Amino acid sequence: MRLLARLSWVEAKLFLREPLALIFTFAFPFFMLIVLAGVFGNDIDPTDAENLRVWRGVGPTDFYAPAYVALVIASVGLIALPVRMAGYRERGVLRRFRAAGLSLPVVIGSQVVVAAVLVIAGSIGIAAVARLLYGAMLPEAWPQSLMAYALGLACFCAIGVALGAVLPTARAAQGAGLILFFLMMMIGGAGPPREVLGSALRVMSDPLPFTHVVLTLQGPWLGKGWDWTSFWIVLAFIGGASVISFRYFRWD
Numbered sequence: 001m002r003l004l005a006r007l008s009w010v011e012a013k014l015f016l017r018e019p020l021a022l023i024f025t026f027a028f029p030f031f032m033l034i035v036l037a038g039v040f041g042n043d044i045d046p047t048d049a050e051n052l053r054v055w056r057g058v059g060p061t062d063f064y065a066p067a068y069v070a071l072v073i074a075s076v077g078l079i080a081l082p083v084r085m086a087g088y089r090e091r092g093v094l095r096r097f098r099a100a101g102l103s104l105p106v107v108i109g110s111q112v113v114v115a116a117v118l119v120i121a122g123s124i125g126i127a128a129v130a131r132l133l134y135g136a137m138l139p140e141a142w143p144q145s146l147m148a149y150a151l152g153l154a155c156f157c158a159i160g161v162a163l164g165a166v167l168p169t170a171r172a173a174q175g176a177g178l179i180l181f182f183l184m185m186m187i188g189g190a191g192p193p194r195e196v197l198g199s200a201l202r203v204m205s206d207p208l209p210f211t212h213v214v215l216t217l218q219g220p221w222l223g224k225g226w227d228w229t230s231f232w233i234v235l236a237f238i239g240g241a242s243v244i245s246f247r248y249f250r251w252d
Contacts, residue, residue, distance in 0.1 A: 077156025
C-alpha cells in the first residue's frame with residue numbers, strides 16, 4: 001500500500017504536465033456545458049409534450065449537468081489513461097517498472113488512483129458551475145447518484161486501462177481515444193439528446209458504454225429512478241475491460 005501511494009504521488013505530478021489530459025478533463029467539458037446552457041437555457045414548458053420527451057421533464061441544463069459529469073469521466077478513461085500507459089510502454093518505462101519488481105496491480109492502481117482524483121475534481125467543478133451560473137439542480141437522490149458515479153468511474157477506468165494495455169504507442173492510443181471520445185459524446189447523450197437522434201444513430205449509441213453511464217447517472221440525479229438495464233450493461237463493460245487488461249497487458 002505504501003508503494004502504491006508513493007507511485008501514485010509521483011504519477012500525479014507527472015499527470016499534471018500532460019496538456020491533452022488537462023484540456024479534456026477540465027477545459028473541454030466546461031466549454032461544452034457553457035455553450036449548450038447558453039443555447040438551451042434551463043426553462044421548460046410543462047405543457048409541451050415534445051419538450052418533456054426530449055429533456056425528461058427537467059430543464060436542459062439540468063439534463064446536461066450529469067451528462068457532462070459523465071463526459072469528464074470518459075475523457076480520462078478514453079484519452080488520459082490510454083495515452084499515458086501506451087506512452088510508458090513506447091518509452092520502455094513499463095519494462096523498467098517490471099525490472100524494479102513492481103507488480104501489475106501496483107502499476108495499474110497508481111494510474112487509476114490519479115485518474116480518479118482528476119475525475120472527481122473535474123466533476124465537482126462541472127456540478128458547481130452548472131449550479132452557480134445556471135441554477136441547475138443537484139442530485140435528487142445522493143446515495144444512488146454517488147453509486148452511479150462510482151460505477152461510471154470504474155467503467156471508464158477499466159476501459160482506459162484496457163486500451164492502454166494493448167495499444168502499442170501513445171499516438172495509437174491518442175487516435176483511438178479521440179475517435180471514441182467524440183463518437184460517444186455526440187450520440188451518447190452529451191451532444192444532441194438521444195430522443196432527437198434518428199433511428200440509425202440511436203441503434204449505434206445503444207451499445208456504447210458512455211450511453212449507459214449517462215443513463216445510470218441521470219436517473220437518480222434527475223429523480224427518475226434507477227436504470228437497471230444500463231446498470232447491468234455498465235457492469236458488463238467493467239468485467240470485460242478488466243479481463244482484457246490483466247489477460248493481454250503488454251509490458252513491452
